[in-house]
Structure formats: structure tokens, C-alpha cells
Amino acid sequence: LTSEHVRIVEVGPRDGLQNEKKSISMQTKLELIERLAKTGVTTIEAGSFVPPKWVPQMASTAEICEHLLTNPPQTQSTIAYNYLVPNIKGLESLVKILDHTGVSADATGETSKSATTSEVSLFAAATESFSRANTNCSIAESLERIKPIVSLAKAKNIRVRGYVSVALGCPYEGPDVDPVKVAEITATLLEMGADEVSVADTTGMGTAPRTMKLLQALKAAGIATTDLALHFHDTYGQALVNTIVGLEHGIRIFDSSVGGLGGCPYSKGATGNIATEDLVHTIHSLGMHTGINLDEMSKIGAWISEELGRPNGSRVGKATLAR
Ligand code: HMG
Ligand code: MG
Helix, strand or coil: CCCCECEEEECHHHHHCCCCCCCCCHHHHHHHHHHHHCCCCCEEEEEECCCCCCCHHHHHHHHHHHHHHHCCCCCCCCEEEEEECCCHHHHHHHHHHHHHHCCCCCCCCCCCCCCEEEEEEEEEECCHHHHHHHHCCCHHHHHHHHHHHHHHHHHCCCEEEEEEECCCCECCCECCCCHHHHHHHHHHHHHHCCCEEEEEECCCCCCHHHHHHHHHHHHHCCCCHHHEEEEEECCCCCHHHHHHHHHHCCCCEEEEEHHHCCCECCECCCCCECEHHHHHHHHHHCCCECCCCHHHHHHHHHHHHHHHCCCCCCHHHHHHHHC
């Protein structure tokens, strides 16, 4: 493992904030994203283009996106800003902003004005009940809905991430989600053209043995580890253990949120994602690299927790700052 690179996808500004009841100011959201962009992290989920009726906290995504395109934070490396889109309408909102600002989605494009890229994430679920709750349609319908989104994204040089929710447990159907079903949906998303798929333990019900079984099922379905990311919520405190299982199986992309922010509006009781600080600390302890400055990340975790009036969800963050 030593000296290998692990890419961390910082999902705090989206997954971390979407469930906060109190409206968070634009200034705080932008400050969070701008500070994260300077830590060395290379992918940041900046928001989601969803109906405000469904997720009110994300209503400012268009403004955030426009701001990041026209005033990108000065950073050492290119930052990919990712937006969740539940349907074609969501992607069209992003495309409209890209067209209007004249910034290409792909930094390598000739018209790019800044070192930013814009990406989207699409989401499907591994159980019918969660699909219905989160996207108001069946799994099959959600996959149909995704097809034209991928086509339009590809035509606009927008990189596409897929998510498969409730891969290790469902708030309605319990922990025994069929790993073969997860693998099937993951393979479908990749066949449709997704550039990577993040397999998500939405409820945090995942355990080491079941994470292992899931990774075996993904492998048996012929899915390359380089096409996969893992997204662990830490509800039962198993996220780091499951991360180790993922690392052992060759996964090198993990999602996390600074200060362990978050929860999912359609998964009652689910707490935040694994804290970025904890993930970085563990990966570095294995001799692997993330490119992330842990001290800076820890300061951001403490700041945003205080800003939101919640306890800091990162033990490593607190310990790092107490040193
Ligand atoms: P629906 O109500 O069936 O949609 O919701 P609709 O097409 O019937 O439209 C209803 C209204 O919303 C219409 O407006 C549309 O115009 C509008 P009205 O006519 O009533 O005035 N509308 C939109 N407005 C803005 N942006 C849009 C948009 N689309 C429609 N994109 C829908 C279906 C999929 C839209 C809804 O179910 C939805 O938004 N779901 C997403 C919920 C969500 O954001 N969940 C959290 C993110 S996923 C997550 O956290 C899991 C993850 O972290 C991984 C894991 O941990 O599992 C990724
Ligand atoms: Mg999530």
C-alpha cells in the first residue's frame, strides 16, 4: 500500500449540509468550499440541483456554482466541483450556468478560464423502497431517467459520477441488501457511461464482513476497482473499519465530509459521512498519500461545526488541534 495515492471526494458542502434544518448563509457555504479548495483535496461536492421543495438547504446551488465559475478560489491544482442532479432538469440548470458564464466544464478545454472542472453525480438506489423515498420512482424508472442525463453530460464534456445508495443497508428494508443487486446497478451505471460509481452505505449499517461480500460481488460482476469509490456514513462507527476493507480490496477513491457533517433526509437517524480528518489520518498512517493538509482540514472541521452549532464529529480533528 505504501506510497500509493488515495483520492478523497469531499462531500461536506453537499451531503454534509443538505440535512441542516436552519438555513445556512451563502457566505458560510462559499467560505467552506473556498477553504476546502486550499487543503489539497481535488474533488468537492458543492451542491445539488434539486427542487427546493425536496431539499431546501440546496436552493442556493445555482448561485454557488456561478460564483465558483466566475471567481474560482486560487489553488495549486485543478479542483473538480461536483453537483448532484436527480433528473435532466438538474443538469440543464448546470449547463445553463456554464453557457452563461462561458466557462467550459472541462479545464483542459480550450475555452477554460480557470483551473476548475464541473462534474455531476447521479443517483440510484439498491432497494425499491429507498428509490421511491429518495427519487419518487422505481429503480428501473430511475435508471431510465439517468440515460439522457449521461448523454447530455457527455455531449458537454461533463464528467459523471454515479451513486448506488443503501448498498449495505436500507432504512426501510434493513441490513440485508442483496450485493448482487448492488453490483448489477453499478454495472448498469458504468455501461451507461458513468466515469466512476460511488457505492454508498447510506445508513452506516455496513460491517466489515458484509463490506467484503459486497466488494466480492462487485468483482465477480467484472467491475474494475478503478471505476469504484466507497461512500460510508458513520452511524454505527464502522466507516473506518469498512474503509480498511475497501483499501485491502484495491479501492482508492473514498468520499468523506469535513467534521463528519451530514445525514440523509430520506434515511432517518443516519448520521454524517466519515469525517475527512479521520480518513486522512488513517490513510496517511498506512504510508499512503491523499495530498491533503490534515492541520488545515482540522481547522475547517472545527470552524464549520461551531458555525453550525453542532459538536465536531471528527475525533482526529479535535486531537490534531489539541496538540
Ligand atoms: P418529483 O416531485 O417526482 O419531480 O421529484 P417532478 O418532476 O414531478 O417535479 C416536481 C416539481 O419540482 C416541479 O415544479 C418541477 O419543475 C420541479 P412545480 O411544477 O411543482 O412547480 N423540479 C425541479 N426544480 C429544480 N431542480 C430540479 C427539478 N426537478 C423537478 N432538478 C425528484 C423527483 C427526483 C426531482 C425528487 O425526488 C428529488 O429531487 N430527489 C432528490 C432528493 C435528494 O436530493 N436527496 C438527497 C441526495 S441523495 C443522497 O444524499 C445520497 C448520497 O449521499 C449517497 C448515499 O449516502 O446514499 C448521494
Ligand atoms: Mg450520502
